[in-house]
Amino acid sequence: MPNLPKEQIDLYNRDGFIAPIDIYSREEAAELRQQLEGLEASHPESVTGRNRNNVHYVTTLFDKIAHNPDILDAVESLIGKGILVGGTTLFIKEPEQRGFISWHQDGRYIGLEPENWVTAWLALSDVTTENGCMYMWPGSHLEGAREHLDTYDEENLLTRGQTVQNVPENETIPIALKAGQLSLHQPWVVHGSGHNSSKSRRIGFAIQSYIGTNADSVYGKIFV
Ligand SMILES: O=C(O)CCC(=O)C(=O)O
Structure with missing residues (x-):
């Protein structure tokens, strides 16, 4: 895939996200899902709980996805050359699983x-409003960092339940994706996702994040 066209880059800058971007065909995505589910069957502990964090170290399946040239071309359009994989996470919501991700940046x-x-967030199943797709608040990135309240809600899949308050939910946009499609979102765009109320799995693989080689940690300097 060539780099993203200017119109898409403009949309990213305006809204804070772009979706959908076609990466894998339906057949390829089904094959990737089958490999994941094969691993879940043979080595269940390897891709559950904390092992879902940086799952690209656990299996080459996800390392290959994180280094997919089409994804990297799209990312290069936004952050330039010299790209590092900062971390990855497998976000799975099981059928009818209660569990949401609160509004956060x-x-x-x-x-x-x-x-x-x-x-970057790649769908390995179809992802819909019913099975708990992400919602983005367009333009919310333009004001930079916002206060987050640690809510420690039991059903919140974020560790501290960190939540941006007073999000105008009627302005948020669902990011429905077909298996094999990708979304890209900016560090400050406010987003979250709801429960899976469907009878099928929602499977997403997030590269959190692709970072430029000049990016440095500001933990302990700006944020604590
Ligand atoms: O998978 C989800 O529903 C949320 C993921 C997310 O917040 C992210 O990738 O930044």
Whole structure:
């Protein structure tokens, strides 16, 4: 895939995200999902709980996805050449699983500056409003860092339940994706996702994040 066209880059700058971007065909995505589910069957502990964090170290399946040239081309359009994989996470919501991700900004807890980094989220199942797709608040990145309240809600899949308050939910946009499609979002865009109320799994693989080689941790300097 060539780099993203200017119109898409403009949309990213305006809204704080772009979706959908076609990466894998349906057949390829089904094959990747099958490999994941094969691993879950043969080595269940390897891709559950904390092992879902940096799962690209656990299996080459996810390392290959994180280094997919089409994804890297799209990312290069936004952050330039010299791209590092800062971390990855497998976000799975099981059928009818209660569990949501509260409104948050990745920039607030990943803590990297300067801001030439971007989170990529690849769907390995179809992702819909019913099974708990992400919602983005367009333009919310333009005001930079916002206060987050640690709510420690039991059903919140974020460790501290960190939450941006007073998000105008009627302005937020669902990011429905077909298996094999990608979304890209900016560090300061406010986003979250709801429960899976469907009878099928919602499977997403996030590269959190692709970072420019000049990005440095600001934890302990700006954020604590
Ligand atoms: O998978 C989800 O629902 C949320 C993921 C997320 O917040 C992220 O990738 O930044």
